[in-house]
Amino acid sequence: MTGLPTFLRFEVLRLLRNVRYVGITVGFPVVFYVLFLHNEHPEARIAGTTWKTYFMVSMASFGAMVASLNAGGTRLAAERASGWTRQLRVTPLPSWSYITTKIATSMIIVLPVIAVVELTGLLIGGVRLSPLTWAVLTLVLWASAFSFASLGVLVGYVASSETVYPLVTALMFLLSFFGGLFTPVPDLPVVLRHAAAFLPSYHYASLGWAVVAGRAPGAGDAGVLLAYAVVLGLAVTWRHRVDESRAFA
Amino acid sequence: MSATQAIVVEGLSKRYGHIEAVHDVTFEVNAGEIFALLGPNGAGKTTTIEILEGFRERDSGRISVLGYDPADRRTSRELRERLGVVLQELAVEPFLSVQQVLTRHAGYFSRPLPVNNVLEQVGLMDKAATRVKRLSGGQQRRLDLALGIIGNPELLILDEPTTGFDPSARRDAWDLIRKLTENGTTVLLTTHYMDEAEALASQVAIISGGRIVAQGTPESIGGRDRGACRIRFWLPPGTTATDLPVPVSEGAGDAVEITTDHEIEVLARLTAWALEHQVNVIGLTVERLTLEDVYLRLVGYEAGIAAGGET
Numbered sequence: 117m118t119g120l121p122t123f124l125r126f127e128v129l130r131l132l133r134n135v136r137y138v139g140i141t142v143g144f145p146v147v148f149y150v151l152f153l154h155n156e157h158p159e160a161r162i163a164g165t166t167w168k169t170y171f172m173v174s175m176a177s178f179g180a181m182v183a184s185l186n187a188g189g190t191r192l193a194a195e196r197a198s199g200w201t202r203q204l205r206v207t208p209l210p211s212w213s214y215i216t217t218k219i220a221t222s223m224i225i226v227l228p229v230i231a232v233v234e235l236t237g238l239l240i241g242g243v244r245l246s247p248l249t250w251a252v253l254t255l256v257l258w259a260s261a262f263s264f265a266s267l268g269v270l271v272g273y274v275a276s277s278e279t280v281y282p283l284v285t286a287l288m289f290l291l292s293f294f295g296g297l298f299t300p301v302p303d304l305p306v307v308l309r310h311a312a313a314f315l316p317s318y319h320y321a322s323l324g325w326a327v328v329a330g331r332a333p334g335a336g337d338a339g340v341l342l343a344y345a346v347v348l349g350l351a352v353t354w355r356h357r358v359d360e361s362r363a364f365a
Numbered sequence: 366m367s368a369t370q371a372i373v374v375e376g377l378s379k380r381y382g383h384i385e386a387v388h389d390v391t392f393e394v395n396a397g398e399i400f401a402l403l404g405p406n407g408a409g410k411t412t413t414i415e416i417l418e419g420f421r422e423r424d425s426g427r428i429s430v431l432g433y434d435p436a437d438r439r440t441s442r443e444l445r446e447r448l449g450v451v452l453q454e455l456a457v458e459p460f461l462s463v464q465q466v467l468t469r470h471a472g473y474f475s476r477p478l479p480v481n482n483v484l485e486q487v488g489l490m491d492k493a494a495t496r497v498k499r500l501s502g503g504q505q506r507r508l509d510l511a512l513g514i515i516g517n518p519e520l521l522i523l524d525e526p527t528t529g530f531d532p533s534a535r536r537d538a539w540d541l542i543r544k545l546t547e548n549g550t551t552v553l554l555t556t557h558y559m560d561e562a563e564a565l566a567s568q569v570a571i572i573s574g575g576r577i578v579a580q581g582t583p584e585s586i587g588g589r590d591r592g593a594c595r596i597r598f599w600l601p602p603g604t605t606a607t608d609l610p611v612p613v614s615e616g617a618g619d620a621v622e623i624t625t626d627h628e629i630e631v632l633a634r635l636t637a638w639a640l641e642h643q644v645n646v647i648g649l650t651v652e653r654l655t656l657e658d659v660y661l662r663l664v665g666y667e668a669g670i671a672a673g674g675e676t
Contacts, residue, residue, distance in 0.1 A: 121472070122468065122469055122471075122472025122473075123469060123472055123473070126461060126465060126468075126469040129460075129461070129465070130458070130460040130461050131460075133460040133461075134460055199452060202420070202452065203450075203452060203512075204473075205420060206418050206419075206420060206445060206448065206450040207445055207470070207473040207474070207516070208442050208445040208446045208473055208474055208475070208516070209473040210442070
């Protein structure tokens with residue numbers, strides 16, 4: 117375990133130094149929130165809450181997703197391509213700690229992204245929630261971001277350094293648009309409405325939408341996310357094994 | 366296996382599909398020495414050291430690295446605590462400083478050297494706060510070496526440590542590697558530069574086409590100490606190479622070259638023939654083979670096999 121804390125510290129540090137990364141993960145959801153806040157009337161009722169509150173949850177979910185996909189996927193694919201993972205394998209650092217650190221880094225980065233979007237909702241959108249609701253919302257969104265952290269790491273293992281950007285971008289758009297993060301699911305074309313039920317992004321945001329509407333987060337949503345986390349976790353373990361045993365002739 | 370041997374390799378073989386990357390390789394590295402694995406690209410150098418690092422599995426053979434079998438996963442952690450590895454190409458870390466990269470790497474080991482000592486040793490003290498991507502090529506390779514030694518290894522493995530260096534950077538790297546061994550660290554390095562093996566190593570193994578073709582000290586390898594000589598002269602006017610009493614190794618026009626381990630005998634027959642036929646052997650020179658001659662003689666005819674690709 118000796119290597120873990122140092123490793124984690126520098127992983128987070130180097131991610132924060134990447135201006136482009138911070139700009140995209142924090143900037144995109146904040147800018148989109150401000151831009152699309154007035155697409156509807158901010159006070160319009162939707163799913164038991166107001167549009168300004170509903171859309172803040174959507175953008176926090178979007179931000180958490182983008183942060184995870186980039187923290188895991190883009191970094192990992194680049195590190196595999198550059199031979200960094202190769203170098204790590206000849207150090208005493210246990211190989212599983214490489215993955216756990218990537219997931220932990222992702223989780224650490226996601227928290228401030230969610231907080232910044234919430235702050236934008238509070239200050240610019242005029243969102244008003246009880247302190248308890250703010251706390252529960254943050255906790256729920258943060259804890260369930262684990263599925264995206266695993267997805268990010270899996271993308272990093274599957275993609276090469278050249279294909280990772282298009283893949284992350286495609287996933288980002290697919291998950292956010294079809295998951296109802298930009299246009300609420302009931303307003304989507306009928307085919308897409310059914311597709312949303314299969315996407316983790318929809319279920320992830322649904323947990324948050326329930327919290328701000330004063331409802332308990334749906335067990336079904338949590339179940340789907342958990343199933344995603346388990347399947348993705350197994351896939352990551354499998355890809356990691358393949359990557360380790362691969363002989364590049 | 367005794368404590369004086371850092372590495373023992375016996376009958377090591379490794380295939381990739383139908384390509385035999387390494388075949389029946391045997392060598393030993395004594396503790397505290399610099400051992401060079403010399404060979405052309407694709408000879409099997411990298412495959413061999415990757416197996417020693419435990420990065421790649423072998424098909425057959427017996428291996429001991431610091432007393433451990435590198436393929437044994439139960440002890441791989443212990444082995445890696447005592448092993449330093451510098452790869453051919455290291456990742457350039459764009460967002461961290463030299464000191465941060467070293468501190469991070471030190472964190473992987475349980476008994477690392479102090480970061481500042483290592484910076485001092487590789488001469489990067491004044492670059493400690495510099496971002497790695499701003500280092501020059503030579504400085505980045507110094508950092509690579511620093512990463513290799515930060516864990517305080519007993520054995521340091523260097524894969525082509527000076528490939529791509531300019532001549533003065535190579536001298537600096539050599540001095541640095543020699544300095545590292547002063548405290549007893551064993552060094553195994555691969556190289557395709559003869560002068561590098563000659564300048565650094567106390568033992569050299571020449572590998573070609575996946576096989577060890579010669580082994581020994583740089584002074585004795587390939588028979589350099591027992592006679593292996595090159596005799597050169599011009600054919601006497603009016604004679605042809607077939608008239609000579611000794612077999613010719615190489616001839617172009619009137620120039621004749623004979624490579625032999627028995628130079629006294631060859632010279633005796635040659636001079637006796639010259640006296641008997643009353644001809645003059647012009648420009649007669651006798652010289653000992655250089656390491657380069659030995660190397661080219663040994664790997665040259667195997668070049669076809671070696672074309673299997675760098676692995």
